[in-house]
Amino acid sequence: MLRKFFPRDKNYILEQAQLSLRQSLLHYLVDFVKVEYLLKHNPLGLLDETAQKIQQHQSLDFRHLDEFYLNLAGIFRFTYYGDNQLEFNFEAKDDFLKYQEEWTKQFKAWVKDFCKHQNFLRAVLDLTVFYPTDSPVVMMDTRMSTFITHFFEVKIHPEKGIVKRGVA
Numbered sequence: 001m002l003r004k005f006f007p008r009d010k011n012y013i014l015e016q017a018q019l020s021l022r023q024s025l026l027h028y029l030v031d032f033v034k035v036e037y038l039l040k041h042n043p044l045g046l047l048d049e050t051a052q053k054i055q056q057h058q059s060l061d062f063r064h065l066d067e068f069y070l071n072l073a074g075i076f077r078f079t080y081y082g083d084n085q086l087e088f089n090f091e092a093k094d095d096f097l098k099y100q101e102e103w104t105k106q107f108k109a110w111v112k113d114f115c116k117h118q119n120f121l122r123a124v125l126d127l128t129v130f131y132p133t134d135s136p137v138v139m140m141d142t143r144m145s146t147f148i149t150h151f152f153e154v155k156i157h158p159e160k161g162i163v164k165r166g167v168a
Helices: 010-020 022-041 049-056 063-081 095-114 118-127 142-152
Strands: 154-157 161-164
Touching: 010 022, 010 063, 010 095, 022 049, 022 063, 022 095, 022 118, 063 095, 063 118, 063 142, 063 154, 063 161, 095 142, 118 142, 142 154
Parallel strands: none
Antiparallel strands: 154 161
C-alpha cells in the first residue's frame, strides 16, 4: 500500500490500532450476535437443532467478516477523524492505546445497535455458524454491504472511498 503521509500520521496509527484488534472484536461480534439471536428467537432456551448449532459453535475463523470489519473501521475513521490529519495528544497515554480504546468502545456500541436488526443477526450467523467450513472465502455478503450502506447512510465507492449517500 502506498503511504502518502508521514509514518506518525494519526490515521495510520488509528488504522494499525484497529487492525490489531480485528480478531478479538470479531470474536466479540459473533458471540454477541449468538446471544442476542438466542434471546430473541429462543427465550425459553429450548434446544432445537438451530439452537444447539449456535451454542456449540466454537470457530475462530472470521475471514468471512474481514471485509465487513475493514469497512466498519474505515467508516469510523471517516466519521470521527475525516476532517483532521494532525492532532496533538496532551494525555500521558500513547496514541495507539488511545485509538484502541476509542475504536473498541465505538465498535461495541455499534454491535449493540446492529443487533436490533434481524437481517444483521441472520447475516452474521450465516457467515459464521451456518457457513460450510470447507467453502472458500467469498466477497462480503451483499446483506452486510447493504446493511452498512443503509445504517450509516454512506456509499463505499471504489474510486472515491467512503462518501455520504447522495454525494457519490
